[in-house]
Amino acid sequence: MNWLFALPGLFTLLLAVLFFMGGKKRFGKLLRHTFPQLLLLIVLTAGIAVLSSGLFKRFFYSPRLMFLLWLLFWFFLLVLAVKILAYFVFDFLVLKKQGIRYPKLVKDVAVFVLYIVGILLILNYYLNIKPTAIWASSAVLTVVIGFALQDILGNLFSGIVLNFEDSFKLGDWVRIGDHEGGVEQFGWRSFKIRTIDQELIVIPNQTASKAEVLIYGAGRQPVALKIKIGTGYQDSPDRVGAVILKALETMDDVCRDPQAVVQFKDFGDYALIYEIKFWINDYSRHNIVASEVRRRIWYAFKRQHIEIPYPVRDVYRKQEKPEALSRLVLAETLRRNDVLREIEDAKFQELLADAEHKIFGGGETIIREGDEGDYFYHIHSGAVNVLKDAQVIARLGAGDFFGEISLVTGEKISATIVADQESGIILVSSARFKQVIDMNEKMALKLSAVITQRQEEMRLFNEKNLKIDSAILHKKSENLFKRILNYFASKQ
DSSP states (O other): OOOOGGHHHHHHHHHHHHHHHTTTTGHHHHHHHHHHHHHHHHHHHHHHHHHHHHHHHHHHOOOHHHHHHHHHHHHHHHHHHHHHHIIIIIIIIIIIOOOOOOOOOHHHHHHHHHHHHHHHHHHHSOOOOOOHHHHHHHHHHHHHHHTTTHHHHHHHHHHHHHHHHSOTTOOOOOEEEEEEEEEEOSSSSEEEEEOSSOOEEEEEEEHHSSSSSEEEEEGGGGEEEEEEEEEEESSSSHHHHHHHHHHTTTOOTTSSOOOOOEEEEEOSSSSEEEEEEEEEEEEGHHHHHHHHHHHHHHHHHHHHHHOOOOOOSSOOOOOOOOSSOHHHHHHHHTTTTTTTTSSSHHHHHHHHTTTTEEEEEEEEEEETTTOOOEEEEEEEESSSEETTTTTEEEEEEOOEEEEEHHHHHHOOOSEEEEEEEEEEEEEHHHHHHHHHEEEOHHHHHHHHHHHHHHHHHHTTTOOTOOOHHHHHHHHHHHHHHHHHHHHHHTOO
16 A cells, blocks of 8 residues: 555544544644645655556556646645744644743744744755755845845844844833833734723834833833822821822722822922822723812812812902811701701700811711710711622612711711712711700600611611611610710710
8 A cells, every 4th residue: 555645544533632622722723724735744744645556547647747736745844843833833832731921922923933944945945945055145235125125124134133132012001102001912014002991003113113102000000190280388288198099099090009298399489399109000091090089189278178278360369169068058957867856956056066078079088996985967068889898788868877886876887878970968976966955765765776777777788688686786776876876975
């Protein structure tokens, strides 16, 4: 039997193996890339075997035809071998096993070199053409082609240098000239960056190799952002710095390490100038995070009555919209509160004197679990979320209140409250409440019943199938009633 018939059988067996491996997701790409070459090699080797044997050899055999068929065989075999080798080295060993993301240009260059080496070997051993003879006879042509392709070759070699120099990697956020974005792809002639507006910019490799490249977060380190802000001369630097840092400490996008820094930069014409320096991990979100930082600071300044001044260019008195609610609105609102409505009018007016109305922006933490209960909070507008172990267990809206346990027992806050949207909150001082109110048994019973009922309602948010047992509810109310009387009994 002619040994040539073993060649198509060998390639058919290889195709069957790849079909079997292609059933696994990681080898499907290899089958798709090598399937055409394998089919051509099976047909080609079968044709060579048939023409070289028996009756076909006597009537159809042609040395020139066989030479051409064998030449095609070696070239198709080279393509198949390079594709299989490149897949196992780059896609399987490097990417899947080692988890290393490599630039496409590195693989393309390696494949190109393998093709050149393979073609030279075919020319040398099959066609008996020495590489030195090719180079010597094409010296002039090489010079002409080199001049014509100098820009393309310059970009090619610049791309190779950039990849092997490891200056920046896929996914890095860079600034090159006036362009800024994340590196998305390396190519033979250029590489692509995706801007924050999702625009794709193609930059020639030579431009990057000659220009100054700024890499944000090189080595996957946090990136510092800086924001300047001015405040009035009447506000002390220590107070301003503390308010800013407190506004930043609840933001998830701002790093805790390194910690944010507030620096007193200058005495301006009409303001004290501060620079806020903080770090973020994902620079692609720098505009969003910086905007949120400014928003949080604005709300914090408004609550603390810290002025953000601006130069006045006219002779008219500045008319600002009053931020605080009128005493009449405060009184009407708090009189509808279940906890405060039991207080007699004279005591209520004394309590109202220290009540404050403050605005919180969406996402801001109003109180934290474990904090001292300095205030009782009534929601005048907006909505807040009640969090326990970072899980939302309730949502309170206008007319609801929180901090009632601390108000009447002095205990610490039992849950974290975060503004769900811009919310107006009325704050009543717990210390003032204890000083003004003469807690009697009747009021304590009513307050404990109201607060216990609210606690059960909050618990039912997570325990929908739990039924309120009136006996348990009464017992809890009695315990709370005793704590209320003990707390107010300690009033000096």
